[in-house]
Amino acid sequence: xxxxxxxxxxxxxxxxxxxxxxxxxxxxxxxxxxxxxxxxxxxxxxxxxxxxxxxxxxxxxxxxxxxxxxxxxxxxxxxxxxxxxxxxxxxxxxxxxxxxxxxxxxxxxxxxxxxxxxxxxxxxxxxxxxxxxxxxxxxxxxxxxxxxxxxxxxxxxxxxxxxxxxxxxxxxxxxxxxxxxxxxxxxxxxxxxxxxxxxxxxxxxxxxxxxxxxxxxxxxxxxxxxxxxxxxxxxxxxxxxxxxxxxxxxxxxxxxxxxxxxxxxxxxxxxxxxxxxxxxxxxxxxxxxxxxxxxxxxxxxxxxxxxxxxxxxxxxxxxxxxxxxxxxxxxxxxxxxxxxxxxxxxxxxxxxxxxxxxxxxxxxxxxxxxxxxxxxxxxxxxxxxxxxxxxxxxxxxxxxxxxxxxxxxxxxxxxxxxxxxxxxxxxxxxxxxxxxxx
Amino acid sequence: xxxxxxxxxxxxxxxxxxxxxxxxxxxxxxxxxxxxxxxxxxxxxxxxxxxxxxxxxxxxxxxxxxxxxxxxxxxxxxxxxxxxxxxxxxxxxxxxxxxxxxxxxxxxxxxxxxxxxxxxxxxxxxxxxxxxxxxxxxxxxxxxxxxxxxxxxxxxxxxxxxxxxxxxxxxxxxxxxxxxxxxxxxxxxxxxxxxxxxxxxxxxxxxxxxxxxxxxxxxxxxxxxxxxxxxxxxxxxxxxxxxxxxxxxxxxxxxxxxxxxxxxxxxxxxxxxxxxxxxxxxxxxxxxxxxxxxxxxxxxxxxxxxxxxxxxxxxxxxxxxxxxxxxxxxxxxxxx
Numbered sequence: 001x002x003x004x005x006x007x008x009x010x011x012x013x014x015x016x017x018x019x020x021x022x023x024x025x026x027x028x029x030x031x032x033x034x035x036x037x038x039x040x041x042x043x044x045x046x047x048x049x050x051x052x053x054x055x056x057x058x059x060x061x062x063x064x065x066x067x068x069x070x071x072x073x074x075x076x077x078x079x080x081x082x083x084x085x086x087x088x089x090x091x092x093x094x095x096x097x098x099x100x101x102x103x104x105x106x107x108x109x110x111x112x113x114x115x116x117x118x119x120x121x122x123x124x125x126x127x128x129x130x131x132x133x134x135x136x137x138x139x140x141x142x143x144x145x146x147x148x149x150x151x152x153x154x155x156x157x158x159x160x161x162x163x164x165x166x167x168x169x170x171x172x173x174x175x176x177x178x179x180x181x182x183x184x185x186x187x188x189x190x191x192x193x194x195x196x197x198x199x200x201x202x203x204x205x206x207x208x209x210x211x212x213x214x215x216x217x218x219x220x221x222x223x224x225x226x227x228x229x230x231x232x233x234x235x236x237x238x239x240x241x242x243x244x245x246x247x248x249x250x251x252x253x254x255x256x257x258x259x260x261x262x263x264x265x266x267x268x269x270x271x272x273x274x275x276x277x278x279x280x281x282x283x284x285x286x287x288x289x290x291x292x293x294x295x296x297x298x299x300x301x302x303x304x305x306x307x308x309x310x311x312x313x314x315x316x317x318x319x320x321x322x323x324x325x326x327x328x329x330x331x332x333x334x335x336x337x338x339x340x341x342x343x344x345x346x347x348x349x350x351x352x353x354x355x356x357x358x359x360x361x362x363x364x365x366x367x368x369x370x371x372x373x374x375x376x377x378x379x380x381x382x383x384x385x386x387x388x389x390x391x392x393x394x395x396x397x398x399x400x401x402x403x404x405x406x407x408x409x410x411x412x413x414x415x416x417x418x419x420x421x422x423x424x425x426x427x428x429x430x431x432x433x434x435x436x437x438x
Numbered sequence: 439x440x441x442x443x444x445x446x447x448x449x450x451x452x453x454x455x456x457x458x459x460x461x462x463x464x465x466x467x468x469x470x471x472x473x474x475x476x477x478x479x480x481x482x483x484x485x486x487x488x489x490x491x492x493x494x495x496x497x498x499x500x501x502x503x504x505x506x507x508x509x510x511x512x513x514x515x516x517x518x519x520x521x522x523x524x525x526x527x528x529x530x531x532x533x534x535x536x537x538x539x540x541x542x543x544x545x546x547x548x549x550x551x552x553x554x555x556x557x558x559x560x561x562x563x564x565x566x567x568x569x570x571x572x573x574x575x576x577x578x579x580x581x582x583x584x585x586x587x588x589x590x591x592x593x594x595x596x597x598x599x600x601x602x603x604x605x606x607x608x609x610x611x612x613x614x615x616x617x618x619x620x621x622x623x624x625x626x627x628x629x630x631x632x633x634x635x636x637x638x639x640x641x642x643x644x645x646x647x648x649x650x651x652x653x654x655x656x657x658x659x660x661x662x663x664x665x666x667x668x669x670x671x672x673x674x675x676x677x678x679x680x681x682x683x684x685x686x687x688x689x690x691x692x693x694x695x696x697x698x699x700x701x702x703x704x705x706x707x708x709x710x711x712x713x714x715x716x717x718x719x720x721x722x723x724x725x726x727x728x729x730x731x732x733x734x735x736x737x738x739x740x741x742x743x744x745x746x747x748x749x750x751x752x753x754x755x756x757x758x759x760x761x762x763x764x765x766x767x768x769x770x771x772x773x774x
Contacts (some may be wrong), residue, residue, distance in 0.1 A: 203522035208525035231545075406561075
C-alpha cells in the first residue's frame, strides 16, 4: 500500500501556511436575515446596448442588474419592453396559473397521487416572461423547473397531470419521471436527470438551424448550481466557436438543493460574467421583474436571430420553496430568507404595476386567482379519471420494452416474452394489460 | 433499419480493392452526396481530413458547414450531435480515439434513452465513428477497445467491422437507420492487407445482427469480431472450424452462434476487450444456457487480461490475444 505523505510538510521555511476556503451561506436556520449586502440598483438605470453590439460591450451589464419595475410600480428606462396591457395581463395570468398548478400538484404528491413534484414558486417570471419574448416555434431545452414555458405555450394542463399521475393517459406511458415533460408540437425538448446535458444539445440544435438556413433559434435553461458541470463549458465553447443562435438562461435561484450559490462560484463573481471569458454577450437580470426578463430575453433573441451571436443571461431570483417534494429547506436555510428577499415576488410586482397603470384591480386579481385554481382543480379531476400513481398498471406491461430502438430487436423481444411469462406464473388468471396492446 | 443485402456488382467495380480508410471515406462521401442532412464533424476531420485520413477531401467537396472541425470537447461533440439529431440532421461525429469518448459518457447515455423516455416524441440518431484497439505500441487511451461499455447504454447499436467491405455495408446501414450507432474503426485494420476488399459498390448495405461465417468446419466454433478475426483465421489453420465474425455486437447474431455450436459442439470466444464482463461473457452465458446439452467441451474465452494496454510492444503482444494463444486454446478444446 502506498504511504501517505507525512503531514504537515515541514520544509516550507518561512512561507506562510496555506488555508482552504469552504464557502458558507450567510444565514442558517434560525438566523435573522439581512440582505443589505446585495446591491440592488435603481430600476431603469441600466443602459441598453444595440442587440448586434460586440459581446464586450455587455460587460457592465454582466455585473449590474437589469431592472424595469421600480419601487413605485412603474416601468423605467431603456429596457422597458413597452408591452400593451393585454400582453401584461396574459403574462400575469400565465404566472398565476403556474403557481396554482404548482400548489395543486404539491398537494397531490402529499396525498399520495404521485411520487415527486417540483415547484417553481418565485421563479415564474424566468420561464413565463422569457417564453413570451420568444417565437412560439423557437426550440426550448429546459431544465426541470420550467413548467411555466409549457403552460405559456398552451400545452394541455390535463396532459401534464396525466404524466405526473403516471396514469393510463400518460403520454409517456409511465416511463418518465413525473415532471420530465416533452412536446415536439410545443418545441419543448425532453428534460434530463443528468443536469446541464441540455446545454450542448441546445447549441447543436441551434447549429443545425443555422446550417439549414432556418430562422428558429434555440434557448436553454439551467440552474446556477449546474453551471459547474462540464457541459456548461462545452456548450459555451461551441456556442462561441460557431456563433450559434442560442440563448443560455441561467436561473440563479440561490440554492441547489442545500448548496448555496457559493458552491458554484457566486462568492467571487456573477454567473453572467461567465459569458465574458467565452466572448458571449452577458446580461444579469432581476429575475423577479417580469418586464426585465421579457426585455432581456427579447434582446438576446433578436441578437441570435440576426446572426449577431449567443447570449448568456443570469436571472437573479430566489427559490421560495424546497428543491422538490423530497426536500425540506428548513434544515439548511433560514425561513426568513423568503420574506426578506429584496426583489420581492414576480406575480405581486407585475400585479402592482398593472394596477398602477390603471389596467387591473384587486378584485380582478382575486377573480383570476380563483379562476386559475378552479381550472387546475377541474383538470385534476379530469386526470384522476385516468387513474393515479400506485393504483395498478396503467399501460400494457410489454410497452416498457418498446421504443428503446426504432424496431424491437430480438434480445428485447425475448426479454419481454420472458417477463410476461413470469408475470403470468406469479399472478395466474386474467391479465388485461398484457393483452391490451397485442 | 434496412435488412436488405444488395448483391455485389460484378465486373469492373468489384476489381478495385480498397482498405478500410478508403472504404469509410467512400461511404461518407456517397452519403454526404445523397443525404443533405448528413453532417461530419470532429477533431481534425475538416481541412486536414482526420488523423487517420478517413475524412480526407470531404470538406473541400461538400463544404465547411457539412464537414468541419470541432473543439477538443467530446462532451460537446456528442452533446451538439444530440441537438442536431433532434433537429432532424444526421450527424456523424468522430471521436478521435476510443478512450477520448469518456467525457461524452453522460451525453451518450442521454442520447440512447431519448426515444424511449419521450415515447417517440424525440430521437437523436447519429453515427459515432471511433477508432481504437491495439496498433504497434499500446497505451491506456488510444489502444483499448472496451466496446462492451456501449452495449450497456440502452438504445445504442454497436458495429465492429473487420474489413473494408463490411465497413462500407455497416456504415451505410447505420446512416440510413434511425437509431444511434457506435461505429468502431479498429486501428490495426485500417490499412491491414487482410482487411482490404474489393469495392462492394455504391449501394451495398449490410444488416445489423447478421454474422458472417468466414470459415466453415465441424470441430469447433470460434466466435470473434474486429481485429481478432484474421488472428482466429490464422489460428484455425489446419483445423475444421467455423469462424464467426459477428460484425455487430448490439444486436448480435445469436442464431448463427447457436446453430454453429450445435454442429461443432465446442465454442471458443476470442476478443480484444478485457476478460471480466467482456462481451464474451454474455455469449458464453447464452451458449451455456441454450446449448448446454449440445456441448462436448466447456465454453472458453481468449481475451486481453484486465489491464490497461502497455506501451512496450513486447508486453502488448503478450496482452493482446495472439495466434499462438488462440491456437493453444483451440487445440485444448478440440482434444477435450
